[in-house]
Amino acid sequence: MLVASRTAGALLLAILWLGPLPELAAGSIILHMVLHLGIVAVVPALLAPRLRWGAGPVWLALAVVAEMLVVWGWHPPSAHLWARLSNLGLVLEQGSFLAVGLLLWAVVNSAGRLGGAVVLLGTVMHMTLLGALIGLSPRELYGDICAGYFGLDALAEQQIAGALMAGAGGALYLGFALARLAPALRLQEEATP
Secondary structure: HHHHHHHHHHHHHHHHHHHOOOHHOOOHHHHHHHHHHHHHHHHHHHHHHOOOOOHHHHHHHHHHHHHHHHHHOOOOHHHHHHHHHHHHHHHHHHHHHHHHHHHHHHHHHHHHHHHHHHHHHHHHHHHHHHHHHHHHOOOOOOOOHHHHOOOOOOOHHHHHHHHHHEEEEEEEEHHHHHHHHHHHHHHHHHHHH
């Protein structure tokens, strides 16, 4: 199972980084968000190892805060546009997304069910909030560069990208958190007369 997961993660990473998506994402914030979510959430969930030491409360907090700082740090207009219009910016953005995603998932994999779920729920909160801020903004945050391949104006693309981050991103982490909690919830349910 672990080999299959890591193989799938490596294959998805290759598709995301070596396929047409990075080039297409330069002209569409929707495609950029798909790339972002794949690299920060899905690929690390498939690739991340377990830490060799236990993941105590400090590591749990560090993982959530580090992931939040990196993700939020790439979404102010200047940083976001640099990553969309510059190869160096894109490499740094994507590399930092992957690194912080791997840290987060290594901590989740090494924590107990409850600790891992807490990390994932913290991630749900900040990812959903950032997506809502982007998607509900009454003005274009990133300019006309956001409009690309879907016949939408920049604000409409930004709204969809924000909805993807809040909806799909939040749902991914929430689903993983609930999956971690499910066995404990079943045991609690069975123990109740």
